[in-house]
Amino acid sequence: DGGITQSPKYLFRKEGQNVTLSCEQNLNHDAMYWYRQDPGQGLRLIYYSQIVNDFQKGDIAEGYSVSREKKESFPLTVTSAQKNPTAFYLCASSPSNRVGTEAFFGQGTRLTVV
Amino acid sequence: DAKTTQPNSMESNEEEPVHLPCNHSTISGTDYIHWYRQLPSQGPEYVIHGLTSNVNNRMASLAIAEDRKSSTLILHRATLRDAAVYYCILRGNTGTASKLTFGTGTRLQVTL
Numbered sequence: 001d002g003g004i005t006q007s008p009k010y011l012f013r014k015e016g017q018n019v020t021l022s023c024e025q026n027l028n029h030d031a032m033y034w035y036r037q038d039p040g041q042g043l044r045l046i047y048y049s050q051i052v053n054d055f056q057k058g059d060i061a062e063g064y065s066v067s068r069e070k071k072e073s074f075p076l077t078v079t080s081a082q083k084n085p086t087a088f089y090l091c092a093s094s095p096s097n098r099v100g101t102e103a104f105f106g107q108g109t110r111l112t113v114v
Numbered sequence: 115d116a117k118t119t120q121p122n123s124m125e126s127n128e129e130e131p132v133h134l135p136c137n138h139s140t141i142s143g144t145d146y147i148h149w150y151r152q153l154p155s156q157g158p159e160y161v162i163h164g165l166t167s168n169v170n171n172r173m174a175s176l177a178i179a180e181d182r183k184s185s186t187l188i189l190h191r192a193t194l195r196d197a198a199v200y201y202c203i204l205r206g207n208t209g210t211a212s213k214l215t216f217g218t219g220t221r222l223q224v225t226l
Contacts, residue, residue, distance in 0.1 A: 033213065033214065035216070041218065042199075042201065042216045042217055042218040042219055043158070043201075043216040044216070045213060045214075045215060045216075048213050058213070059215075088155075090157050090158070092157070092158075092214070094214075102148070102160040102163065103150075103160065103214055104160070105157030105158050105159065106157050107156060107157050108155070108156070108157050110155075
């Protein structure tokens with residue numbers, strides 16, 4: 001089945017460690033996105049990529065890094081520079097530059113930093 | 115980015131219609147109006163989208179004002195499974211405008 005997969009579902013890390021969250025899609029979508037969600041809040045855009053080997057900062061990119069070496073993969077690294085990394089992280093993909101298309105979301109990774 | 119305004123929360127009784135409003139007075143001519151919903155501890159799922167005309171699908175209907183400065187998501191018969199946070203989003207169709215920017219949404223409670 002086509003879809004977007006995030007792994008792992010739950011992740012625990014010690015403070016000061018970098019951690020990489022996985023996002024893979026087999027929908028042949030050009031665009032991919034990373035969002036952060038804090039309890040009771042909406043989604044905030046961290047990074048997005050419209051095409052392979054290109055990505056742009058979203059609204060809260062500080063302390064995060066991404067890569068887009070393959071069309072189907074868009075991993076997010078939460079670095080030690082991120083002051084408050086504990087959150088629910090969501091990845092999404094959509095066809096880019098196609099009028100009015102929908103985005104598909106993964107089930108999220110809940111990161112807890114202790 | 116054009117912004118949307120939604121009520122923080124709404125309540126509905128089961129089996130009754132629900133009208134979820136969204137204001138987007140700064141919408142541009144090429145922005146599509148998208149609706150997503152998010153159940154607890156899950157990723158958002160697409161509900162419906164439209165540009166100018168009203169739209170219907172198996173999940174809901176979208177009514178768009180003639181001036182496009184507001185829209186309403188209509189759930190024809192709410193069920194307990196419709197309890198979620200509903201997000202109204204404006205999305206351009208090319209380049210950086212195609213990114214999805216979420217607001218805080220409307221939390222819909224459905225009661226028996």
